[in-house]
Structure formats: C-alpha cells, structure tokens
Amino acid sequence: MAERNVRHIGRAMEYPYEGPPPKKQVAYVFDTNKCIECQTCTVACKTCWTSGKGQEQIFWNNVETKPYGGYPLGWDRRLLEVSNPAHWAKDRLESKTIFEQKDKPTDPPLGFRPVSDDYRMPNLGEDDCTEKLAKGAHFAGLHPTWMFYLARICNHCDNPACLAACPRKAIYKRDEDGIVLVDQERCRGYQECVRACPYKKVFYNLVSRSSEKCIGCFPRVEQGLVALCVESCIGKIRMHGFLETNSQPREDNPIDLIVRIRKLALPLYPQFGTGPNVYYIPPLHVGLGFLEMMFGPGVEQSLSMYREIAKDRQLLGALLLFGATNHIIHRFAVEGNIAVGWNEAGDELVRVPFTEPTVIRDPFDTKAGAYRHNTT
Numbered sequence: 325m326a327e328r329n330v331r332h333i334g335r336a337m338e339y340p341y342e343g344p345p346p347k348k349q350v351a352y353v354f355d356t357n358k359c360i361e362c363q364t365c366t367v368a369c370k371t372c373w374t375s376g377k378g379q380e381q382i383f384w385n386n387v388e389t390k391p392y393g394g395y396p397l398g399w400d401r402r403l404l405e406v407s408n409p410a411h412w413a414k415d416r417l418e419s420k421t422i423f424e425q426k427d428k429p430t431d432p433p434l435g436f437r438p439v440s441d442d443y444r445m446p447n448l449g450e451d452d453c454t455e456k457l458a459k460g461a462h463f464a465g466l467h468p469t470w471m472f473y474l475a476r477i478c479n480h481c482d483n484p485a486c487l488a489a490c491p492r493k494a495i496y497k498r499d500e501d502g503i504v505l506v507d508q509e510r511c512r513g514y515q516e517c518v519r520a521c522p523y524k525k526v527f528y529n530l531v532s533r534s535s536e537k538c539i540g541c542f543p544r545v546e547q548g549l550v551a552l553c554v555e556s557c558i559g560k561i562r563m564h565g566f567l568e569t570n571s572q573p574r575e576d577n578p579i580d581l582i583v584r585i586r587k588l589a590l591p592l593y594p595q596f597g598t599g600p601n602v603y604y605i606p607p608l609h610v611g612l613g614f615l616e617m618m619f620g621p622g623v624e625q626s627l628s629m630y631r632e633i634a635k636d637r638q639l640l641g642a643l644l645l646f647g648a649t650n651h652i653i654h655r656f657a658v659e660g661n662i663a664v665g666w667n668e669a670g671d672e673l674v675r676v677p678f679t680e681p682t683v684i685r686d687p688f689d690t691k692a693g694a695y696r697h698n699t700t
C-alpha cells in the first residue's frame with residue numbers, strides 16, 4: 325500500500341500500487357456547454373480502433389445525455405447507490421473513496437460488473453429532459469427543465485482502479501505520458517478491471533476473451549498529434565494536452581491554466597478517488613445540486629468564472645485554441661488580439677484571433693461572372 329496525495333480530494337489516500345507519477349500526464353478538457361451530441365467523436369474512435377469482432381457493443385468514446393443517459397446502463401447511478409454519499413468540507417473529501425470503502429485492505433475497490441445487456445443501448449435516454457415542459461413555459465434565467473450532453477473516454481487516472489484491481493498486473497500506466505493501457509498478452513479476461521473502473525471504461529471482448537480500453541490514441545500522441553476523438557470534434561469542445569507533474573503548473577500551458585491554476589474545468593466524480601484526467605467545464609443551465617454531485621465542490625466558482633470569461637484574456641485565449649489545430653499545444657500566449665500556440669519543439673502551430681474578421685461579399689462574383697447569393 326502506498327499513501328498518495330490526491331489533488332482532487334484535498335487529502336492523502338492509500339492506493340494499492342506503488343509507482344511514481346509519470347513524467348507528464350495526458351489530460352483533456354471538455355466544454356459541456358458546446359457539445360451538440362453529434363457523435364462524430366464516437367464514430368471516429370469506433371471506425372479506427374474498435375471495428376473488429378467482439379467489439380460491436382464497445383465504445384471507448386461515448387456521448388450520453390444527462391441526467392438519464394448512461395453507457396453502460398446506469399454506470400454512475402448504480403455505483404452511487406451502493407457507495408457513501410460524498411461529503412465535502414470545502415475542497416477536502418470527508419467521505420470515503422472507492423479504495424477506502426472495503427472491509428480488508430486487500431479487497432478490490434468498490435465496484436460492480438455490468439452484464440452484456442447493459443451495453444446494448446449506448447444512447448438510451450438521449451435528449452430526455454428532467455420533466456415535461458409546461459404549456460407556455462419560457463426561459464427565465466435558470467432552466468427548470470434541462471438535460472446536457474456528457475462526452476466520455478477513459479480518464480487515464482492518476483490512481484487507476486482498473487490497474488489496482490488486476491490480479492495479473494496486465495494494466496500499466498506509461499511513464500512518458502500517463503496513458504493507461506491493458507497488455508493484451510498478459511490479460512486473461514478475469515474482468516476485475518471492468519468491475520473496478522468506476523467510469524466503466526474497460527470493456528470485455530467476448531471474442532478475444534480479454535479486456536480492452538481506450539488507448540489514448542498513443543500512436544498519434546507519440547507524433548505530437550491530438551487524439552482522434554479530439555481532432556474530429558465538430559463542436560470544438562475538446563482540448564488535449566499535458567499537465568505538469570514534476571513542476572509547478574505553468575500559466576503558458578493551456579491545460580495547466582484551465583485545470584490547475586484557474587480551476588475552470590473539473591474532474592468527473594472526484595469522490596471516487598481515482599484522480600481522473602478528463603476535466604469538464606460544467607453546463608451553465610443546470611442546477612448546482614446535480615452538478616456538485618458530478619463535479620465536486622468547485623462548480624459554483626467555475627460557473628461564475630465562465631460567465632465572466634471575457635474579463636480574463638489569458639483564460640479566454642486558452643479556450644479559443646480548442647479545436648484550432650490537430651497538434652498538441654504545449655505552450656501558448658496571448659499576443660494583442662491573437663492567441664498563439666506552439667508545439668513541444670517550439671514551432672508555431674496556430675494563431676486564432678479573438679475577433680473573427682467579418683467579410684461582406686459582393687453578391688456579383690466578377691471572376692466567375694455569376695451572382696452568388698443565398699437561395700432558399
């Protein structure tokens with residue numbers, strides 16, 4: 325057992341695996357306010373990585389509608405129902421994580437294993453709202469009736485429950501980038517990882533009889549490229565990069581700035597204790613109670629920061645870089661009215677203006693000798 329300081333819960337926790345933090349940690353920021361649930365990310369991941377036999381119901385990337393959607397069925401509700409309710413004293417978790425809710429230290433983390441049928445309807449609950457809209461209802465500040473889209477991939481956690489639970493030590497976390505992988509040669513398909521992962525992001529392949537999960541698109545990351553689900557995102561809701569692990573967070577690293585310095589983006593269910601590395605900007609239109617259950621005690625501060633974002637040009641500059649390039653941005657700066665991003669080698673990748681220029685086109689195109697106007 326190793327004692328670890330878990331940033332997300334503001335205290336130390338015993339974790340059944342000894343290992344130093346990776347040199348740098350892969351991390352993602354997803355802005356829930358921008359997701360349109362087009363599922364382009366889901367299809368991009370599926371067609372590239374999981375189109376083989378036994379993978380028909382496996383979606384390493386999925387997008388579900390909250391509050392009722394969930395893939396596999398009820399993945400979060402079912403765990404929340406059997407675990408202690410989260411109790412926070414400011415930023416410190418007073419209740420127990422999934423690693424602490426067990427009888428013996430050698431027991432696996434608290435969890436459950438879904439059955440095959442739970443994977444059958446990945447988009448059940450799509451667009452279902454919390455209640456029916458009353459006749460004549462209109463928007464008045466906070467939506468009384470709401471739903472929002474939650475895009476999900478493996479969190480490449482700091483303290484992966486999947487890794488801790490594997491009796492074969494077939495799961496490992498890469499030192500160079502913190503990506504969590506299943507060694508297919510070592511895996512014997514015991515599915516302890518499937519049971520333990522609170523996000524249910526390890527899947528059992530009935531044909532290969534082994535477990536598999538999101539590989540963080542590591543062949544692309546090794547070339548300095550963002551993951552496929554990030555590059556393909558239509559809504560430009562995603563940013564992919566690295567958190568500093570061995571030094572202080574840097575203001576010029578967009579992920580450090582958004583996650584650790586400003587704390588605009590928050591981890592999903594931090595009370596589980598795995599230290600997830602997909603960070604979400606919570607939706608503006610949903611009530612605090614539900615959001616704090618999902619994203620912890622930082623929600624109110626995050627929402628007010630998001631509402632006032634125009635006043636924070638550094639933070640706004642970082643958000644403008646979402647979806648602007650298919651390369652990983654390691655450093656950025658705001659230069660006048662432009663956000664500039666550089667790669668690890670220091671080469672400039674992209675420039676995004678704060679205000680897009682407006683071009684009013686002459687309806688008659690002299691070059692083509694034709695009128696170009698909207699036809700409806």
Ligand code: SF4
Pocket residue numbers: 358359360361362363364365366387475556557558559560561
């Ligand atoms: S591609 Fe982007 S906008 Fe579309 S569902 Fe996925 S995360 Fe949402």
Ligand code: SF4
Pocket residue numbers: 477478479480481483484485486487504520521522523524525526537598
């Ligand atoms: S999200 Fe689940 S599968 Fe991914 S690293 Fe964390 S515990 Fe493992």
Ligand code: SF4
Pocket residue numbers: 368369370373384385477478538539540541551552553554
């Ligand atoms: S990071 Fe790559 S493997 Fe993981 S969900 Fe996204 S596209 Fe799929």
